[in-house]
Amino acid sequence: MDDEIRVRDGAAEYRLPDWASALIWLGAWCRSYAAPGKRLVAFAVLPTRDLAASFACLGSLIEGSRRFKDSLSWSRFRALPTGSVVFWKQPPGTRTFSGTVIGFGRREGSGEFIRIETKLRSKNMAGLVQEISEHAFDRYLFTVEQPPSANRTDTYRKAESFFNHLLGKCDPKWLWADGAEALVVTSIAKFELNQEGVSLLTTGEPSVALSDVLCIARNKSQSHSKIRISHPRGNIVGTFPLAILDGPEAFYVHEHLDGTSNILVVSDRSEYRADIHDTVVQLKGMAAADAGSSPAGIPNTFPPGIEISAFVIDAY
Structure with a gap:
């Protein structure tokens, strides 16, 4: 080599x-x-x-x-403490988003999901909370580094x-x-x-x-x-x-x-x-x-x- x-x-x-x-x-x-x-x-x-x-x-x-x-598998992602800052790309685009983990939840029949408060430049959309399920996790590219x-x-x-x-x-x-x-x-x-x-x-x-x-x-x-x-x-x-x-x-x-x-x-x-x-x-x-x-x-x-x-x- x-x-x-x-x-x-x-x-x-x-x-x-x-x-x-x-x-x-x-x-x-x-x-x-x-x-x-x-x-x-x-x-x-x-x-x-x-x-x-x-x-x-x-x-x-x-x-x-x-x-x-x-x-960053779901199990590792699930272990992040509340307040952790994460970054991700949202399909189908390539724009990068960032947000803060504010908690996890579970719904009958649909499994676990993560709740993220998204940081957006638009004041009208500041504090938008997004929920991402375990089933949809692999469609996003999540990182804890910018x-x-x-x-x-x-x-x-x-x-x-x-x-x-x-x-x-x-x-x-x-x-x-x-x-x-x-x-x-x-x-x-x-x-x-x-x-x-x-x-x-x-x-x-x-x-x-x-x-x-x-x-x-x-x-x-x-x-x-x-x-x-x-x-x-x-x-x-x-x-x-x-x-x-x-x-x-x-x-x-x-x-x-x-x-x-x-x-x-x-x-x-x-x-x-x-x-x-x-x-x-x-x-x-x-x-x-x-x-x-x-x-x-x-x-x-x-x-x-x-x-x-x-x-x-x-x-x-």
Whole structure:
């Protein structure tokens, strides 16, 4: 699969570098690992980490698309607390509506329904209450994240095309469904600067900016995204299958990630300080003796200069 990805950096175009392939695999593995009561903590030390977290994010997206299950089923929707804000598209049009859940009910012979107070721009229609039955639920596309704007929708369409050509046909709901595949904690300005001018393409398809492929948004935003990003000093909240801690400052966030399943720490060689090494030694002592089967698709060798350590520990 990695052989199908090419990189365009300015005017130059070349095959995906081995180090980038390794980071894609690592991000996918860290996204995929799941064992009851366990957490995977991995460390990657590289000569430079300029785009390492970006390609690890790409790996988490690839794995997330494979594991996708339609997220907002009626049972999950039914569990939303009163007062939750939701968004939906109402058939047959494409206009997006928003509203507040004000309760649920049941009618004899027709089953359960949800009652939503719709937010409309027209003052004459403000506070309109709409009832949607369980039987009609699947005709609507409900989310708890704000759908992309028109400009962002165009960006998502490009990303969708990229993943479809890379992976075969993805579930059409995956990219638009609630839930990020990873949280990346990093210096946001530097992360974005490193991506400037870098695009990815698959055979016979137009290039897509790396920043567009990642479908990224700030963690504090309610807007839809598949990767969330936060500064190390940001308010890091939410539940994620993977946190990518990019750099030594981000590393210290690992103590505050109770809502995260697995952790990948990325640093370059000059940043691998004594306190990070002490944590690695501590984790080695805590690691489970039996971490399960070897990860699928592990490369036979990693490119020179990349060192990887990984430990499975009890979740806390």
